Amino acid sequence: MSIEILLNEFKVAASSPNQLLKKYKDEGKKVIGVLPYYAPEELVYAAGMVPMGMWGSNNKTIMRAKEYCATFYCTIAQLALEMLLDGTMDQLDGVITPTICDTLRPMSQNFRVAIGDKIPTIFLAHPQNRFADWGVQFCIDQYTNVKKMLEKIAGKEITNEDIQNAIKVYNESRAARREFVKLANAHCDVVNPIQRSAVLKAFWFMEKPEYTAKLTALNAELAALPVCDWKGTKVVTSGIICDNPKLLQIFVDNNIAIAADDVAHESRAFLWDVPECEDGLMALALQFKNIDYDVLLYDPASAENRRGEFVANLVKESGAQGLVLFMQQFCDPEEMEYPCLKKALDAQNIPHIKLGVDQQMRDFGQAATAIQAFADVLSMQ
Numbered sequence: 001m002s003i004e005i006l007l008n009e010f011k012v013a014a015s016s017p018n019q020l021l022k023k024y025k026d027e028g029k030k031v032i033g034v035l036p037y038y039a040p041e042e043l044v045y046a047a048g049m050v051p052m053g054m055w056g057s058n059n060k061t062i063m064r065a066k067e068y069c070a071t072f073y074c075t076i077a078q079l080a081l082e083m084l085l086d087g088t089m090d091q092l093d094g095v096i097t098p099t100i101c102d103t104l105r106p107m108s109q110n111f112r113v114a115i116g117d118k119i120p121t122i123f124l125a126h127p128q129n130r131f132a133d134w135g136v137q138f139c140i141d142q143y144t145n146v147k148k149m150l151e152k153i154a155g156k157e158i159t160n161e162d163i164q165n166a167i168k169v170y171n172e173s174r175a176a177r178r179e180f181v182k183l184a185n186a187h188c189d190v191v192n193p194i195q196r197s198a199v200l201k202a203f204w205f206m207e208k209p210e211y212t213a214k215l216t217a218l219n220a221e222l223a224a225l226p227v228c229d230w231k232g233t234k235v236v237t238s239g240i241i242c243d244n245p246k247l248l249q250i251f252v253d254n255n256i257a258i259a260a261d262d263v264a265h266e267s268r269a270f271l272w273d274v275p276e277c278e279d280g281l282m283a284l285a286l287q288f289k290n291i292d293y294d295v296l297l298y299d300p301a302s303a304e305n306r307r308g309e310f311v312a313n314l315v316k317e318s319g320a321q322g323l324v325l326f327m328q329q330f331c332d333p334e335e336m337e338y339p340c341l342k343k344a345l346d347a348q349n350i351p352h353i354k355l356g357v358d359q360q361m362r363d364f365g366q367a368a369t370a371i372q373a374f375a376d377v378l379s380m381q
């Protein structure tokens with residue numbers, strides 16, 4: 001299958017989750033909505049159900065969710081609730097609500113109050129200190145609760161073998177996505193920022209074996225091409241989410257390619273495989289323990305600015321000339337981290353720009369001006 005056809009199929013999947021949800025339901029499958037971040041989707045898959053990522057929307061306006069949310073909640077969380085209230089996600093059989101950040105923690109209760117009567121909500125509290133043995137055990141206990149509630153919805157037991165099979169499927173997907181990110185950098189003349197985003201975004205909506213099979217085919221086609229001699233500029237993107245095609249079109253218009261990313265919606269979601277372990281729940285908990293360099297997670301060595309250096313090194317190692325930070329409005333972890341991130345970038349003489357964004361943005365004029373000016377600066381280096 002040609003690269004163009006495969007890229008278009010990912011584009012369709014990324015832009016039409018509602019159609020995929022209807023398709024799954026028409027096929028008699030149960031679907032579980034999964035909010036950010038780091039929910040153990042493997043348990044949903046192990047239960048024979050389809051996980052459906054919920055990362056807000058670029059096409060909706062917050063109306064009903066205002067009745068439940070403070071105005072300073074990020075739009076990702078608010079728009080996820082909006083879609084549950086306006087009927088968009090009525091066909092879901094359940095929703096998993098993690099509590100990683102200060103917005104999602106209270107929002108989990110808002111979800112229960114707002115939709116608990118029509119859609120079961122599964123509360124997931126990850127351990128703040130995930131490194132200690134008792135932190136790992138707490139994570140196992142939480143995942144066990146999630147497993148029990150999924151079993152109730154699915155009407156079947158989730159065995160350890162089911163979990164192990166799911167882990168294998170997901171690790172294969174993570175490996176394919178990591179390979180795609182590298183190939184997209186090597187062939188940025190074929191995969192532009194909009195297409196790159198669509199390929200990675202489609203993961204959240206497609207059934208995983210189908211997604212991985214298509215991505216493996218795409219990777220093979222890309223690997224067969226000669227590495228491009230890119231004449232434009234390359235950047236690394238950072239932030240929670242950067243999936244708006246109108247915003248990414250600015251990159252295309254200014255001949256900017258994305259060499260790599262430090263985006264929660266993209267590469268941060270597949271950097272760490274689930275380790276091999278006889279106990280599936282233990283393996284999932286150990287994966288969460290192993291996750292590193294994430295602004296949303298506790299780092300006992302944060303004073304060493306390890307994460308800032310990680311991002312700066314990512315820019316250097318990917319061959320990018322600078323970093324574009326898309327900072328979600330009202331995201332406290334990102335705002336508090338920025339001075340340390342800037343310090344690490346400045347120490348390695350890495351140019352960067354910081355753009356405030358949210359999913360209610362419709363006018364990208366200011367962003368276009370800033371990105372164009374940044375591209376001009378990078379091109380002169």
